[in-house]
Every structure is written in C-alpha cells, then in structure tokens.
Amino acid sequence: MNDRALPLISERGAVVGGDVTPAPGSPNRLESPILPPGLTDEAIVGRWLKAKATGRGRLAATTLAQYRIEAERLFWYAHQVDVPISEWTLDEFSEYMEFLQAPEPWAIRRPGVRRGSPEWRPFLGPLSERSAGQTQKIVASLFEWLRDVGYLRANPATGLPTVGRREPEKQARFLSVDDCALLRDAIVSRPDTTREARLLKARDLFLVDLFALTGARTMEAMRGWMRHIRIERLPDALRQAHPEAPEFQWLLRIEHGKGNKARWIPCDEIALSLQAYRIAFGLPPVPAPDETRPLVLSVRRSKWGTWKGIKSRTTIWNVVTGLCGEASEYARQIGQVDDAKRLAHASTHWLRHTYAKGLAQAVSNGLDTRAALENMGHADARTFNQYVDDEPLKRALATSLARRAVL
Structure with missing residues (x-):
C-alpha cells in the first residue's frame, strides 16, 4: 500500500497536503x-465542498461535516490504491464500496492514534450497511458534480445498486396518546411553590406539545423564534369551501429545517400551552410578528433582565429526555410498569414520531399525503411510510378467516 502523505480536509473545505495530479490522457x-486549469483532484473536491457550503441551498453544518469526512475517506483510499479519483472506473468504485464494508486490518486505526500521524486512518472498523449506503450516496453525488462541471466524462458510480438500501422498518419508537397524557400528568403533578417551579412547569408542558403536536426536530426548536408563530385569517374562498372551519389558523414557521429547507406547520393544537407558557413568563399571550425572543426559553434572565433562550440542541434534548425519565418514575409510582419502561427510553425524536403516527392516521382519513410530507419536512414518501401502521394482527386475522373459508 502507498505511504505518501495523506490529504486532510479543513473546516472550509480546503485540502491540506497529499495532492496528486492525474496522469495526462486519463x-x-x-x-x-x-474551473481554473491545472487543479488537482483534491483541489477540485475542495471547490465542491465550498459550493456545498454556500448559497441558498447550502448544507447544514452537521451535514457538511459528514461530506468532509467522506471526501477525506475517499482520498485516503485513492492514495492507498494509487489511483486518482479522476481515473476511477466502475471497477474502482465497486471495490471501494466493498472495502468500506470489509476493510483490511491495515486500514483500521488503532486506539489512541492522533489525527495527522502517519499511522492515522479514517476508519475505526467496517461500516454498517446503512453507513456504507450513505457514503455511496455522498460520493456518487460528488462524481455527478465532477461530471456536471465538465471535469469527468462519465460518473463511475452510475448504475450500481445502493448498498444497504431497503424500505425503512415500521417505526416503533413513539409514544401513544395515553403516554403523552401521562407525560403531561407527571409535569402537572409537580409542586409549584416557587416562581422558578411554575416557570419550568409551563415551559415543559409547552415543550411536550411542541414536539408531540408539531413534529418539530430538536434543531428546529432550538433555532425557532417567537415571531415564527403566526395567526392567519382564512381567505374568503377557503371559508366558503369549508364553512365549518375556524376563522383563524395558527402556523409555525420552520426557517431552517433539515437540508436548510423552510416550511410551515399547522399548530392550532399548541395554542393553549403556548399562551399559558408566555403568560407564566410575563409575556403577552400571543407573539408579536417582530418578536425576537427564542421559542424555547430558559428560566434564567440575561444581565439586562431579558429572558434567555436555550440555544443548544443537546440541552433541549436533555430537558425532554429528563421529562420522560420523570414521567417514567411517575408511571412506576402509580403502578403502570409497562408505560414506565417505554417512557424511560423516550426523547424528542420519539415525540416527533408520535406526531408522524398521528399524521399517518390522518392520511387514512383523507389528508393529502403531500401535506403530511410537508408537515414532517420529508422529501421522500418512503421515509413517511415507516409511520403507516401495518396492523399485522388485523392482517393475520383477515388472512386466517379468508383461508378457512377457502379450505
């Protein structure tokens, strides 16, 4: 294997060291x-990473970090086999995919080896099928971009089946309506003899509703502002088409969703807990259109006397998992052991799945699937299908009864 210096991808997408110029006439x-003439493969890929980090459709920071990792892995492997990526054929790409799932011992980093060391490797072991599939998706998109900018004639990843691609299993990590009610009961049952306790109770009830009744992601909640909640009057045409509809609709704006995509989520169901939450913090019950307060507030004030926001995704996740642990203990105390076990594992994403399960039921009752996908921020219906109940017992009974009739 090749021992020349390995390329490292910087935070800004620049490649440090390890450049290899492709052979003429590849x-x-x-x-x-x-693109400027005379660039190496590594420099060209640095341009790709920079392009992914800029513009309206730029990647989120966490996604961009994964793209950098994949570029680093790709070049490390290309240097080991001594074939620049611009000379790859379908065979080299296929071999790389096989390598990801079963790397040789020499390709795996030993514990304690620091980044930048000659012995450093970008692998701790074989990738799972799911991770290898994600790697294939990112690297294939890189080769597609290289072809689009006229650097390659063809994409060497074209036509290969995606590693690990399969329909998502039915989602089991969610809370039922009764579980959510138990979660709220646990919060309501707290003593609220101090002002801080009353603030926490109101804030935490709102958090449960925010995740369970809008399906917001943890990062989306962290990035939210009070002004993102709007109350909109229905146009006359909609009122005439739906005379039974309320005059106003509450909406939550997600400005920076997954993939930096924006969307609106209906949020009538959180209106009461939102208003109680704001009143507890001494705020008007309805947010102002230009309000700059964060959506998720801390119970602490800044040195200027204004309410601080929780601006850490991990902190919000910890708060909600703590609430679920609190509810688990509450359920155990009232003798609901099975519920306690389920709540002990729940998190913000479980509550998002709870909302998705409700949307799947709404689809069966007539909601347009596109509306459900937009509410969830999903681009692919297959992702949403994991929330649609298969009802195996009902199907098994129907099969059994039908076969008895035949036999």
Missing part, C-alpha cells in the same frame, strides 16, 4: 470549462 479526465 480516459475519463477532461479540462473543465468553468
């Missing part, structure tokens, strides 16, 4: 009409 290599 069958798949072209001179891009829109």
Whole structure:
C-alpha cells in the first residue's frame, strides 16, 4: 500500500497536503470549462465542498461535516490504491464500496492514534450497511458534480445498486396518546411553590406539545423564534369551501429545517400551552410578528433582565429526555410498569414520531399525503411510510378467516 502523505480536509473545505495530479490522457479526465486549469483532484473536491457550503441551498453544518469526512475517506483510499479519483472506473468504485464494508486490518486505526500521524486512518472498523449506503450516496453525488462541471466524462458510480438500501422498518419508537397524557400528568403533578417551579412547569408542558403536536426536530426548536408563530385569517374562498372551519389558523414557521429547507406547520393544537407558557413568563399571550425572543426559553434572565433562550440542541434534548425519565418514575409510582419502561427510553425524536403516527392516521382519513410530507419536512414518501401502521394482527386475522373459508 502507498505511504505518501495523506490529504486532510479543513473546516472550509480546503485540502491540506497529499495532492496528486492525474496522469495526462486519463480516459475519463477532461479540462473543465468553468474551473481554473491545472487543479488537482483534491483541489477540485475542495471547490465542491465550498459550493456545498454556500448559497441558498447550502448544507447544514452537521451535514457538511459528514461530506468532509467522506471526501477525506475517499482520498485516503485513492492514495492507498494509487489511483486518482479522476481515473476511477466502475471497477474502482465497486471495490471501494466493498472495502468500506470489509476493510483490511491495515486500514483500521488503532486506539489512541492522533489525527495527522502517519499511522492515522479514517476508519475505526467496517461500516454498517446503512453507513456504507450513505457514503455511496455522498460520493456518487460528488462524481455527478465532477461530471456536471465538465471535469469527468462519465460518473463511475452510475448504475450500481445502493448498498444497504431497503424500505425503512415500521417505526416503533413513539409514544401513544395515553403516554403523552401521562407525560403531561407527571409535569402537572409537580409542586409549584416557587416562581422558578411554575416557570419550568409551563415551559415543559409547552415543550411536550411542541414536539408531540408539531413534529418539530430538536434543531428546529432550538433555532425557532417567537415571531415564527403566526395567526392567519382564512381567505374568503377557503371559508366558503369549508364553512365549518375556524376563522383563524395558527402556523409555525420552520426557517431552517433539515437540508436548510423552510416550511410551515399547522399548530392550532399548541395554542393553549403556548399562551399559558408566555403568560407564566410575563409575556403577552400571543407573539408579536417582530418578536425576537427564542421559542424555547430558559428560566434564567440575561444581565439586562431579558429572558434567555436555550440555544443548544443537546440541552433541549436533555430537558425532554429528563421529562420522560420523570414521567417514567411517575408511571412506576402509580403502578403502570409497562408505560414506565417505554417512557424511560423516550426523547424528542420519539415525540416527533408520535406526531408522524398521528399524521399517518390522518392520511387514512383523507389528508393529502403531500401535506403530511410537508408537515414532517420529508422529501421522500418512503421515509413517511415507516409511520403507516401495518396492523399485522388485523392482517393475520383477515388472512386466517379468508383461508378457512377457502379450505
């Protein structure tokens, strides 16, 4: 294997060391009409990472970090096999996919080896099928971009089946309506003899509703502002088409969702807990259109006397998992042992799945699937299908009865 210096991808997408210039006349290599001449493969990929980090559709920081990791793995492997990526064929790409799932011992980093050491490796072991599939998706998109900018004639990843691609299993990590009621009961049962306790009770009840009744992600809640909640009057045309509908609808704006995509979520169901939460903090019950307070408030004030927001995704996750642990203990005390076990494992994402399960039921009752996908922030219906109940017992009974009739 090749021992030359390995390329490292910086936070800004620049490549540090390890550049290899492709051999002249490589069958798949072209001179891009829109990139500077004479760039190495590593420098070109640095441009790709920079492009992914800029513009309206730029990747979120966590996603971009994964793209950098994949670029680093790709170049490390290319240096080991001594074939620049611009010379890769379908065979090299296929071999790379096989390597990811069963790397040789020399390719795995030993514990304690620091980044930048000659013995450093970008692998701690084989990738799972799911992780290898994600790697394939990112690297294939890189080769697609190289082709689009005129650097390659063809994408060497074209036509290969995606590693680990399968329909998502039915989602089991969610709370039932009764579980959520138990979670709220646990919060309500707290003593509230101090002002801080009353603030926490109101804030925590709102958090449960925010995740369970809007399906917001933890990062989306952290990035939310009070002004993102709007009350909109229904247009006359909609009122005429639906005379039974309320005059106003509450909406929650997600400005920076997954993939930096924005969306609106209906949020009538959180209106009461939101208003109680705001009143407890001494605020008007309805947010102002230009209000700059964070959506998730701390019970602490800044040195200027204004309420602080919780601006850490981990902190919000810890708060909600703590609430679920509190509810688990509450359930155990009142003799609901099975509920206690389930609540002990719940988190913000469990509550998001709870909302998705409710949407799946709404779809069966007539809600347009596209509306459900938009509410969840999903781009692919297959992702949403994991929330649609298969009802195996009902199907088993129907099968059994039908076969008895035949036999």
